[in-house]
Amino acid sequence: MSSTDPGTLPPDLAELVDDFAAVGPKDRLQLLLELSQELPDLPERYADSADTMEQVHECQSPLFLAVEVEDGGERPVHLFFSAPKEAPTTRGFASIMVTGLDGQPAAAVLAVPDDFYTDLGLAEAVSPLRLRGIAAMLARIKNQVRAATA
Numbered sequence: 001m002s003s004t005d006p007g008t009l010p011p012d013l014a015e016l017v018d019d020f021a022a023v024g025p026k027d028r029l030q031l032l033l034e035l036s037q038e039l040p041d042l043p044e045r046y047a048d049s050a051d052t053m054e055q056v057h058e059c060q061s062p063l064f065l066a067v068e069v070e071d072g073g074e075r076p077v078h079l080f081f082s083a084p085k086e087a088p089t090t091r092g093f094a095s096i097m098v099t100g101l102d103g104q105p106a107a108a109v110l111a112v113p114d115d116f117y118t119d120l121g122l123a124e125a126v127s128p129l130r131l132r133g134i135a136a137m138l139a140r141i142k143n144q145v146r147a148a149t150a
């Protein structure tokens with residue numbers, strides 16, 4: 001069923017893809033909504049600083065993200081998102097990114113296929129416009145990781 005090589009996905013992201021693949025289309029949307037409730041709150045240093053975060057304009061709801069890359073060997077990546085509570089799809093996509101990529105080495109984040117989200121099987125559950133939002137999130141995360149590791 002999967003078109004993405006599971007070896008190119010960090011383990012937590014691969015597990016999420018498997019979770020979505022294991023259920024039918026209606027349940028995928030429910031799983032996305034459940035994930036939306038698990039999006040961590042912003043840490044204090046970002047609480048009033050949307051201006052220091054990057055807006056993902058492709059998302060239908062206002063979504064802002066910040067990427068931090070630690071110094072040192074594996075250079076773990078940390079993701080922070082701000083999305084309104086009344087935007088569960090957007091928050092669900094952000095939660096997928098946090099769950100699947102936060103704490104991963106920069107190289108692993110950069111290796112994630114740009115279209116990995118197609119393996120979530122959400123095309124039947126959400127609009128193509130919304131899927132462009134998750135693609136844009138990943139693109140911006142990768143751009144910020146590249147900038148931080150250059």
